[in-house]
Amino acid sequence: MRMFATIAKLLVKRVLTAIPILLLVSALLFCILRILPVDPAAMSLPPNATVQEVEAMRAEMGLNLPLYQQYGIWLNKLFHGDIGRSIHFRQDVTSLIGSTLPATIELAVIAMMVATVFGLAGGLFLFYVRGTRAEAVMDFFSILLLSLPEFLWSLFLLLIFGVFFEVLPFTGRLSPGFERPLVTGFLLLDSLITGNIPTFFNALQHMILPCLALGIALSPSLMRVLRSSLLDAYQDDYIQQARLRGLSEKRILIRHGLKNAILPTLSLMGVQFGFLFGGTLLVEIIYSYPGMGNLMVDAIRNADLPIIQGAGLTYCVAVLVISIVVDSLYLILNPKLRVR
Amino acid sequence: MLQYTKGRPLPLWLKSGRVQTGLVIIFILAVCAIFAPYLAPNDPNEQNLLSILTPPIWAEGGDAMFPLGTDSLGRCVLSRLIFGARVALTVAFTASIGAMVIGAFFAHVAGYFGGWVDWVIGRIVEIWLSFPPVILSLILMVGLGTGLRNVVLAIILVDWTRFCRVLRSEVIVLRRRDYVSAAQLIGFSHWRTITREILPGTLPLLITLMSLEMGVAIIVEAILSFVGMSVGSETAAWGQMIADARQNIYDAPFNLIAPIFAIFFAVFGFNILGDGLRRTLDTRLTQTERT
Numbered sequence: 050m051r052m053f054a055t056i057a058k059l060l061v062k063r064v065l066t067a068i069p070i071l072l073l074v075s076a077l078l079f080c081i082l083r084i085l086p087v088d089p090a091a092m093s094l095p096p097n098a099t100v101q102e103v104e105a106m107r108a109e110m111g112l113n114l115p116l117y118q119q120y121g122i123w124l125n126k127l128f129h130g131d132i133g134r135s136i137h138f139r140q141d142v143t144s145l146i147g148s149t150l151p152a153t154i155e156l157a158v159i160a161m162m163v164a165t166v167f168g169l170a171g172g173l174f175l176f177y178v179r180g181t182r183a184e185a186v187m188d189f190f191s192i193l194l195l196s197l198p199e200f201l202w203s204l205f206l207l208l209i210f211g212v213f214f215e216v217l218p219f220t221g222r223l224s225p226g227f228e229r230p231l232v233t234g235f236l237l238l239d240s241l242i243t244g245n246i247p248t249f250f251n252a253l254q255h256m257i258l259p260c261l262a263l264g265i266a267l268s269p270s271l272m273r274v275l276r277s278s279l280l281d282a283y284q285d286d287y288i289q290q291a292r293l294r295g296l297s298e299k300r301i302l303i304r305h306g307l308k309n310a311i312l313p314t315l316s317l318m319g320v321q322f323g324f325l326f327g328g329t330l331l332v333e334i335i336y337s338y339p340g341m342g343n344l345m346v347d348a349i350r351n352a353d354l355p356i357i358q359g360a361g362l363t364y365c366v367a368v369l370v371i372s373i374v375v376d377s378l379y380l381i382l383n384p385k386l387r388v389r
Numbered sequence: 390m391l392q393y394t395k396g397r398p399l400p401l402w403l404k405s406g407r408v409q410t411g412l413v414i415i416f417i418l419a420v421c422a423i424f425a426p427y428l429a430p431n432d433p434n435e436q437n438l439l440s441i442l443t444p445p446i447w448a449e450g451g452d453a454m455f456p457l458g459t460d461s462l463g464r465c466v467l468s469r470l471i472f473g474a475r476v477a478l479t480v481a482f483t484a485s486i487g488a489m490v491i492g493a494f495f496a497h498v499a500g501y502f503g504g505w506v507d508w509v510i511g512r513i514v515e516i517w518l519s520f521p522p523v524i525l526s527l528i529l530m531v532g533l534g535t536g537l538r539n540v541v542l543a544i545i546l547v548d549w550t551r552f553c554r555v556l557r558s559e560v561i562v563l564r565r566r567d568y569v570s571a572a573q574l575i576g577f578s579h580w581r582t583i584t585r586e587i588l589p590g591t592l593p594l595l596i597t598l599m600s601l602e603m604g605v606a607i608i609v610e611a612i613l614s615f616v617g618m619s620v621g622s623e624t625a626a627w628g629q630m631i632a633d634a635r636q637n638i639y640d641a642p643f644n645l646i647a648p649i650f651a652i653f654f655a656v657f658g659f660n661i662l663g664d665g666l667r668r669t670l671d672t673r674l675t676q677t678e679r680t
Contacts (some may be wrong), residue, residue, distance in 0.1 A: 073516050081532040192664055196657035198608045198617070201649050204631065208645055212638055327521020335635065345524070346616050347532050353588055357531060364524045372519075 063373045074365050075127070076356075079120050082107050082354050102125055123358075132362075133355035137348065142359040145344060150363060151234030152222060153333070153340035156259055157326050163264025164271060164325070165318070171268055172275025172314070175301075181282065191269045199266035200331040206258045207335065218255050220337040227251050258333045266328070274317045278310035287308075314384050319375025321367040402669035411600070411662025418655055422474040429468035430456060431627040437463035442641045457647055460633050466644055469625040470651055476619075476626045477655055480541055480610040481603040487545035488606075489599050492552025497583050497591070500554070500560025510553070517550040526609055530618040540619050544606050551605075554599055556591055563590045593670035600663035604656040611652050627652050 094106055107113055111122055125132070130340055149246040175191065178184045197205070211219035218224060229236070230243040237256075240249040282288065283306060291301045330342030337343070341360055348356035402408055410524065421428060431454070443461040446456045457467040499510040517525070526547045533539040564587060572586045613619035614628030622629065627648040634644035 070516050070519055074519060077516075078528065081528060192660055193657060196604065196653055196660045198656075200608065200612055204635070204645060208642055210637070211640055244517055297526060310393060315498055323521055330521075330523050330527075331615070334616065345527070349527060349616070349618065352531070357461040357528060361520075361524060361528055365519050368519050368521060379524075 052381065056380055059377060059380055060297055060373065063376060065105040067167075067369045067373070070369065071362075071365065073320065075124065075362055076120060078358050078361050079123060080360060081166060084118070110112060127362075135348070135353055137353040138356075139354035142355045144354050145356060146341065146359055146363055148234065149341045149344045150337065151312060152236070153326075153329050153342065154367075155235050155237060156256065156332070156338065157322070157330050157335070158269070159256060159323060160263035160329070161318070161322055162258040163260050164267035164321070165266055166277060167268035168271025168314070168318075171272035172279070175272055175276040176279040180275075191272055194269040195273075196264070197266060198246070199263045199325075199328045200335070201268045203262035203332045203335045204261060206262050210258060217258055218251075219258055222252055222339060223248065224251055224255075224256050239370075255336075259329075259336045259338060263325055263328055267325055270321065271314060271317060275310060275314045278313045279306055280305050282309040312379065315382065316373065316379055319372055319379075322371045322375070326367050326371070402666060405665040405669050406634045407661045407665025409665075411658050411665060412658075414654060414658030415439055415662065417472050418478055418658065421471050422478045425472045428469045429465070429469045430454070431465035433464060433468040433472040434623060435464065436460060439463065442637055442644075444641065445643050448643070454581070458641060460630065460641070460644055461637050462633075465629070466647055468547075470627070470647055471629055472625040473627040473630065473648070473651065474655075475651075476537065476614075476624060477536065477607045477610060478513070478545065478612055481655075481659070484548070484606040484610075485540065485545035485599050485602040488548040488602055489552055489595065490548035491545065493556055493591070493595055495549070496506045496553045496556035497587060500557045501564055501579065501587065503561075509558075510557075514553055517547075518554075522547050522609070523612060526613065527618060531612060535618060535621060537620050537624070540610055540613055543613075544609050547609075548602060548605065548624050551602065552595070555598060556594060559591050559594050560587060563587050566590075592654045597663050597667045597670060598657050600666055604659035604663070607655050607659070609653060649654065 079149045090092070094102060098106075099226060114122075123133075130143060132146075135142055135145060138145060171191070175184070175187055178187055192327065200323055207219045210217045223229060227248050228245065230239040230245055230248065232239045237249060240246070240252060245381060288305055291305050296304075301326055332338070332343060333340045333342035334346055344356060345360045347353070348360065425656050437459060440455070440459055441453060441461055443452050443455055443459045444450055445458045445466075446453060450459075451458065455465045455467070457465075459472065460466055460469070466532055472623070495510050499507040526543045529546055530539065530542040534542060565574050569582060569586050572582045577585070610626065611628035614626040617629075617632065619628060630648040631645060634641060634648070638645060
């Protein structure tokens with residue numbers, strides 16, 4: 050019961066600090082994008098519009114008001130769920146983000162699972178070979194891995210499995226001809242709900258390469274942190290105690306070593322998940338995956354300010370939500386923090 | 390301060406194999422960048438529309454004029470690779486120095502003075518961290534406009550927080566040391582205490598971070614030029630080469646491998662240097678961990 054109280058307290062505190070952060074971020078976004086040498090009014094009119102028409106449009110869009118007033122109007126609309134209308138796509142930004150965000154979340158979550166598996170396995174292996182000659186080799190190898198960001202991994206995997214061996218698809222979320230069920234927007238989930246097994250497997254195939262790229266790129270830092278936290282944990286007396294009690298090495302590792310070493314790894318994962326969420330942008334472009342990253346880059350190329358603002362803010366909210374979730378998890382798993 | 394006189398053995402950090410590997414890689418890249426016009430077989434921007442997407446010299450149909458083949462506009466891949474090192478290294482050095490100066494300044498101020506100064510700087514860093522770095526740098530590039538100077542500026546504005554966060558906690562540890570109190574008692578000014586007493590202690594960490602930041606800067610520049618938000622198309626950059634090769638992936642897969650390897654090689658050089666420096670310069674690591 051006390052645990053829930055502490056977690057609830059943490060949640061309230063974190064959400065309360067997130068609000069001013071979001072306000073400042075939105076102001077920052079608004080200012081950066083307002084100093085642009087682009088005129089949104091002229092852009093939303095046909096090229097042959099007269100100067101008077103552009104002026105009228107500017108007045109209508111509120112572009113003649115002082116900056117802080119413009120920001121106030123924008124913020125007020127934001128609270129009513131209206132981030133504006135895309136100039137390029139001629140669609141509401143909310144619906145554009147709503148249709149692309151699930152794809153990105155799906156990608157990020159599965160990639161995180163891949164990273165966790167690789168990170169745990171790699172970290173345990175690095176720990177297992179400690180003090181042997183293999184350690185130096187593995188350590189060197191992990192720096193090698195650290196030098197390949199998700200961006201290069203995606204291209205590399207695409208080249209090997211998509212182009213040279215042609216075993217996996219590498220464009221989009223589905224092959225042509227597959228029916229796309231629409232319930233929640235999460236393709237894997239939707240195809241399972243509607244019982245569309247072929248679509249499920251096709252979608253899964255499309256996700257293998259992007260998720261592997263993101264997951265592998267993230268795992269070396271997890272491996273290294275897990276290894277060093279395991280090394281730290283094994284310095285403590287309770288490990289020696291457990292040995293004296295005659296527990297098997299495996300049991301010591303899982304019940305005593307890992308249980309303590311997982312905490313720093315978890316808090317790193319929280320930070321990394323934020324980075325991963327940003328990293329999906331590149332991976333999406335490389336694999337032509339229709340998520341927020343592609344939307345964002347399209348918007349940037351067309352100087353489509355409402356989308357850039359909306360998507361930027363969405364990324365920011367995502368990072369804040371992730372960090373709050375990870376902090377709560379940390380509290381659940383770490384009894385030391387619960388004692389008042 | 391260590392005095393390097395004749396007959397004195399090499400300083401510990403230079404003896405590390407990792408540091409040596411990193412320095413050799415960076416040296417190779419620097420030679421490519423500085424002497425690019427002499428090393429490159431062709432003009433990196435010259436278009437040979439009659440021989441587009443030729444394979445590298447060892448493959449069938451390779452042309453001796455273009456050792457690594459040509460891209461979709463018939464530009465020499467090897468020459469673009471060599472000239473691309475200029476952009477990469479310029480960004481790596483200037484952006485990391487800039488980010489280091491700003492980050493270190495705020496870290497020292499926050500850690501040394503504490504209180505509300507620390508609070509304000511901490512909150513600013515928190516706001517920055519709520520943005521994925523890639524997204525923030527893209528948005529900044531939209532605001533600033535393309536060009537080498539703006540790429541550097543965007544990376545500085547995004548990455549100073551990396552230095553600030555890590556160095557701040559180091560400063561907090563150091564400022565509690567007796568010699569810092571002693572300096573304050575003698576009547577050293579705040580500025581003098583920070584630069585003479587605290588900075589020498591944070592310097593090893595600072596140098597290590599900077600080496601790692603150079604690798605990060607190279608990656609960010611490649612990402613920005615990949616999406617066309619970095620230097621203009623008339624300057625050869627590795628990210629641009631990747632974007633071009635991605636369009637012709639079936640016809641010329643090697644065009645993709647060359648810039649990927651170049652980026653990896655450069656980032657690996659800075660990372661291994663950073664790791665070597667961390668091991669040898671960090672005074673808290675034990676002797677066994679260093680080797």
